Amino acid sequence: MHITSRDNPKIKHFVKLATSKKYRREAGQFVLEGARSCKDAFDSWLQNDLVINACFATNKALEKYSDYIDSSWFESFDQFYTIDEEISQKISDSQYPQGIFVIAEYSETVLSGDLLDANGKYLILDDLQDPGNVGTLLRTADAVGVDAVIMCKNCCELYNPKVLRSAVGSIFRLNIYSAENLNIVAKAFKERRIRLYASVIDKDAVSVTNAGLGKGCGVVLGNEGNGLCADDISLCDERITIRMHGNINSLNVATAGSIILWEMCRGDDL
Numbered sequence: 001m002h003i004t005s006r007d008n009p010k011i012k013h014f015v016k017l018a019t020s021k022k023y024r025r026e027a028g029q030f031v032l033e034g035a036r037s038c039k040d041a042f043d044s045w046l047q048n049d050l051v052i053n054a055c056f057a058t059n060k061a062l063e064k065y066s067d068y069i070d071s072s073w074f075e076s077f078d079q080f081y082t083i084d085e086e087i088s089q090k091i092s093d094s095q096y097p098q099g100i101f102v103i104a105e106y107s108e109t110v111l112s113g114d115l116l117d118a119n120g121k122y123l124i125l126d127d128l129q130d131p132g133n134v135g136t137l138l139r140t141a142d143a144v145g146v147d148a149v150i151m152c153k154n155c156c157e158l159y160n161p162k163v164l165r166s167a168v169g170s171i172f173r174l175n176i177y178s179a180e181n182l183n184i185v186a187k188a189f190k191e192r193r194i195r196l197y198a199s200v201i202d203k204d205a206v207s208v209t210n211a212g213l214g215k216g217c218g219v220v221l222g223n224e225g226n227g228l229c230a231d232d233i234s235l236c237d238e239r240i241t242i243r244m245h246g247n248i249n250s251l252n253v254a255t256a257g258s259i260i261l262w263e264m265c266r267g268d269d270l
Contacts, residue, residue: 001081002082003081006086013103014031017029021160031161033102034098035065038069038101040173041169042102045104053103056082056102057080058085059082060085061098065099069100110177110178111184111188113191115175116189117192118194120194122150122218125152125155126220128221128224131156134156135166136166136258137253139166141174141261144262146264148174148175148176149177151177152185153179153180185218194216194217195237196219196238197237199241200228201241206240207240208242208263213264219257220232221256
């Protein structure tokens with residue numbers, strides 16, 4: 001089916017999902033765009049790990065991104081629609097859209113102790129608000145191979161389109177758990193005897209290179225502007241920091257988190 005009108009109900013539904021967190025929650029759906037992310041979504045769909053409700057693509061995208069867009073999608077998925085370039089521009093969150101979009105159903109896995117491996121490696125995000133930072137950290141966590149990312153509910157929404165664009169499909173390869181707050185996380189980690197480290201800016205904290213990060217640990221990253229509050233730091237077993245030179249005394253949280261993730265996993269066969 002080819003869609004030519006911006007007023008098509010499916011297009012209107014896509015736009016509302018892309019622009020409203022409340023509407024995403026009510027519908028239980030989220031949107032993706034871009035050839036790579038949509039391919040990752042279909043790979044997850046083929047493995048029965050994701051429910052895809054609709055896919056839209058321009059004819060130009062079908063030709064240009066044929067390495068990503070498998071023709072079998074057309075044969076096995078009856079909610080595949082071609083759209084005009086004008087509609088692609090309307091529904092895209094990007095200045096230069098690639099012309100391929102997906103609507104999918106999202107799920108939430110709430111953290112519980114039985115989901116944690118006593119020898120696992122975990123990244124915990126507490127009160128991160130910038131979607132680009134969250135997406136970058138998810139992509140880095142995917143790259144180094146952590147066992148899971150845990151997002152406290154005071155973070156920005158996982159299915160925010162800007163998070164998904166920055167993560168570039170990593171949400172389909174990562175275990176991502178939600179937790180009401182860091183108290184819940186700390187309790188679950190204590191039950192499994194997994195050490196919890198607070199990332200802080202403090203010259204008296206242990207250097208990340210000397211902390212012995214590895215199996216059986218989780219690192220907590222805090223808010224971009226304020227870091228972790230004192231109460232949340234007290235829930236952790238140890239404070240760690242990144243030693244810096246010159247006049248630099250802080251790093252963007254995504255940059256700092258990427259350094260810590262590398263240190264946590266560098267002993268693995270990456």
